[in-house]
């Protein structure tokens with residue numbers, strides 16, 4: 001539904017945006033109600049998922065989550081200790097609103113979100129220079145950020161530094177090749193679109209992404225729920241056909257002699 005810009009600005013200026021967004025989600029939940037699809041993030045039963053870019057069956061009309069967000073939430077829920085009730089500190093870099101809403105409601109989480117420039121983030125953060133103490137977070141989630149960052153190894157090292165020994169994180173990037181391709185000489189948006197597939201990407205990662213994470217100290221395991229599902233289950237929840245999730249752990253022994 002298209003809402004004129006001046007109405008959006010008025011609502012923002014009056015501080016009514018959270019209420020307006022909640023009302024819009026409620027309306028979409030009723031309007032799109034059906035039994036053909038299910039969103040595990042907002043728990044809506046739906047007639048359809050919307051297309052997104054060139055992908056069909058992609059975006060939840062209620063919470064606007066995409067395929068990868070729903071996959072990650074299923075993974076967080078079933079394969080991690082995120083919801084075990086034990087107090088944890090969590091850092092969410094470049095927060096996606098649908099997931100940020102969920103994380104911020106989990107009682108045992110002391111949740112912080114940050115971004116260079118996003119109104120959805122709680123604080124301003126440069127992922128290559130985190131103004132945060134060492135060994136702080138039990139959980140870090142940073143998805144589809146590093147492909148935008150020229151100094152990605154510096155960003156990985158910073159995420160490793162602020163993770164608590166024994167902590168874990170999910171650091172996701174799109175993996176589209178065997179080996180990573182980057183060229184710092186490619187600078188203009190047009191050239192980047194041609195070379196990397198998106199105007200604001202600075203590389204295309206390959207399967208050697210894991211090596212970069214291990215170089216900064218992470219112990220990495222690759223997991224996936226969608227690879228274990230049937231096509232009809234994936235279609236029902238609008239999940240990616242195949243996606244590997246990079247779980248990064250900081251060894252407990254790190255920093256101890």
Ligand SMILES: [Zn+2]
Pocket residue numbers: 039040041042043044060061062063064065
């Ligand atoms: Zn949803």
